[in-house]
Amino acid sequence: MYDESIQRAARRNGVRPIVFDHPSRARVLSIFDPEHEPRSVILTGTAGDGKTHLCRNVWEKLTGDTGGLVDPLVHASCTYGGKKIPVHIIKDLSEWAPQGGATWEPAKEEILRRFCRSIFDPSPSEVFLVAANDGQLIESWRRLADDPYVSRARKVFETLLVEDKQDVPEVHLTFFNLSRGSSAALFDRTFDAFMNHEGWAECQKMNAGDHDFFGANCPIRHNYELLQNPLVGKRLRALLELCDFNGLHVPIRQILLLLSNGVLGHPDAKDCLMRPGDIQALIQRGTVSKASLYNNIFGGNLPENRRESITVFDYLDRFRIGHETTNRVDNILIFGDADDKFRAHFNLLVRSDKFYGADEQYRAAQLNYLEGADDEGKHKPFLQQLVSKRRGLFFVIPESLEDELALWELTVFKYAGEYLSRLVAPLRGKRSIEQPIVGRLIRGLNRIFAGMLVTTDRELLLATSLSFSNAKISRLLEDRVSVRPRLHEKVEITFDGMVPKLTVCLTEDITRSLDLHLVRYEFLSRVAEGALPSSFSRECYEDILAFKGQLLAALAERQNLHKDLETEHSLTVRLLNLDDSGNPVEEIIEVMND
Numbered sequence: 001m002y003d004e005s006i007q008r009a010a011r012r013n014g015v016r017p018i019v020f021d022h023p024s025r026a027r028v029l030s031i032f033d034p035e036h037e038p039r040s041v042i043l044t045g046t047a048g049d050g051k052t053h054l055c056r057n058v059w060e061k062l063t064g065d066t067g068g069l070v071d072p073l074v075h076a077s078c079t080y081g082g083k084k085i086p087v088h089i090i091k092d093l094s095e096w097a098p099q100g101g102a103t104w105e106p107a108k109e110e111i112l113r114r115f116c117r118s119i120f121d122p123s124p125s126e127v128f129l130v131a132a133n134d135g136q137l138i139e140s141w142r143r144l145a146d147d148p149y150v151s152r153a154r155k156v157f158e159t160l161l162v163e164d165k166q167d168v169p170e171v172h173l174t175f176f177n178l179s180r181g182s183s184a185a186l187f188d189r190t191f192d193a194f195m196n197h198e199g200w201a202e203c204q205k206m207n208a209g210d211h212d213f214f215g216a217n218c219p220i221r222h223n224y225e226l227l228q229n230p231l232v233g234k235r236l237r238a239l240l241e242l243c244d245f246n247g248l249h250v251p252i253r254q255i256l257l258l259l260s261n262g263v264l265g266h267p268d269a270k271d272c273l274m275r276p277g278d279i280q281a282l283i284q285r286g287t288v289s290k291a292s293l294y295n296n297i298f299g300g301n302l303p304e305n306r307r308e309s310i311t312v313f314d315y316l317d318r319f320r321i322g323h324e325t326t327n328r329v330d331n332i333l334i335f336g337d338a339d340d341k342f343r344a345h346f347n348l349l350v351r352s353d354k355f356y357g358a359d360e361q362y363r364a365a366q367l368n369y370l371e372g373a374d375d376e377g378k379h380k381p382f383l384q385q386l387v388s389k390r391r392g393l394f395f396v397i398p399e400s401l402e403d404e405l406a407l408w409e410l411t412v413f414k415y416a417g418e419y420l421s422r423l424v425a426p427l428r429g430k431r432s433i434e435q436p437i438v439g440r441l442i443r444g445l446n447r448i449f450a451g452m453l454v455t456t457d458r459e460l461l462l463a464t465s466l467s468f469s470n471a472k473i474s475r476l477l478e479d480r481v482s483v484r485p486r487l488h489e490k491v492e493i494t495f496d497g498m499v500p501k502l503t504v505c506l507t508e509d510i511t512r513s514l515d516l517h518l519v520r521y522e523f524l525s526r527v528a529e530g531a532l533p534s535s536f537s538r539e540c541y542e543d544i545l546a547f548k549g550q551l552l553a554a555l556a557e558r559q560n561l562h563k564d565l566e567t568e569h570s571l572t573v574r575l576l577n578l579d580d581s582g583n584p585v586e587e588i589i590e591v592m593n594d
Helices: 003-013 025-030 051-063 106-120 134-143 148-162 183-195 198-204 219-227 230-244 252-264 276-285 304-308 311-317 327-335 340-351 360-371 376-396 416-428 435-450 518-529 538-561
Strands: 040-045 073-080 083-090 127-133 173-177 459-464 476-482 490-495 500-505 511-515 570-578 584-592
Touching (some): 003 051, 025 051, 040 051, 040 134, 051 073, 051 083, 051 127, 106 127, 183 219, 183 252, 219 252, 219 276, 230 376, 230 416, 327 376, 360 376, 416 490, 416 500, 435 459, 435 518, 435 538, 459 538, 476 490, 476 538, 518 538
Parallel strands (some): 040 173
16 A cells, blocks of 8 residues: 555546545645745655655645656755745655665765755755655665764754654754654544545445345445444544554554455455455355454454554554453353343344344354363364454443443453543543542552552652662652642643653652553553552563652752751651551651761
């Protein structure tokens, strides 16, 4: 799904491509307006973020040529303030630059040197538009022979990447890092363009028979209609939003791949994707249930090695949907048809689905599973189907039953729903976070900071040990930080538009923040419930201890501001203990200096 390939395929087949306004399109095109000052542009990000597409948009604006970009380097011109200035467009630096350890061709190297000179020229006589994956961008400039402009440009690129900025003063360059955009926002645009393409209306006009493509029993049609269900779209979007909050960016190409595979996937079809000519045979063989949208969303129709090589399926697999479950959910799926306690839910969630519910294959596998208690060979087919059925329940459990059936416990992040609804949503609405949420996070931090089952959530306990600050058990209490505002102390949860942050304020000027990614939120919440820190995530545990080290350094900075000038004649040690309820109790030990 490269932009140039899509354009050729669309012309060859007489089909309009799936198109929508890229979130950065208006800002990129505005730089090439006559009233704008001459300025170069770099488009960077991961593969599939739309860099080539935006280069083509600029080319069409400047030349009127809708034939696309064929050569990796093309030249146009733009009129700025009545003066025509050359515009050089490198649509893909990785395609244009020499591969591997090959040396630069002199002409190509000179182009990049001119680019470096132009961005530092107070009145540029030419401008450039360069598209490059972020790693390729820095690597290409490292391979250029150094001169003052190249070296300076390389430092500017690194600053813009690391500090996530679009520009720096006195440099005529605007930097678009497309991978910083929201995957959920990209999903909204891609989903609308995919679902509302006129090709679907043409399919619906075919008046197909029950066993034909887009007929009443066609799985492609059913999958398309399932995507129109608001609940399915909402849950799918939530997963992509949670990817954002885990620092996992899903580019446009991967979202298109996800939607296409969701509608067309079937493990028995060629390339695991259904074509119109496959439908009749699949219906006659009774294998329609293998085309389940719910399973395809996670790449369940693909061989394992192929699925693992595709970014979006790798990211979604980290939620472990289909592999995580609860006793109640499995009881509904396994015994619901025969047990009065579970039959109502089984009928609502499974039996009512004539396509992907309890078909003949499912019932046969279920019977073999129940009767073959000692035969592992009889277990496997049903256990494989259970994965698909659990995935289906994640998308069909109605909102009214989310709490009763513990929807998010079907994922490895059981606090993920709460993270979106009770943390992110209030922060976006500029509302305060409920005290029980803040309290749980503080309790989790205290248990890691002290290494003991602390129950208090009104104060943050900054404790260390005689050996080093990151010891598992820390009983030397350095200070308590009030959660509620007291003088200039407070602990609050803030939002910068990208990720929630837990911010500890020691004074007006001395603050430290911890990014509350979904994994860290889940980690702190589970520790607050009693889980051992290292049992969930060693990486998270070390991140929290590093944050504790930052807070201890900030505390020392505050103490230095108010240090008594008189010589101290004693050393006071505050030894931390817990009472029977887990509340912190101090034992003060004073050591005199002779």
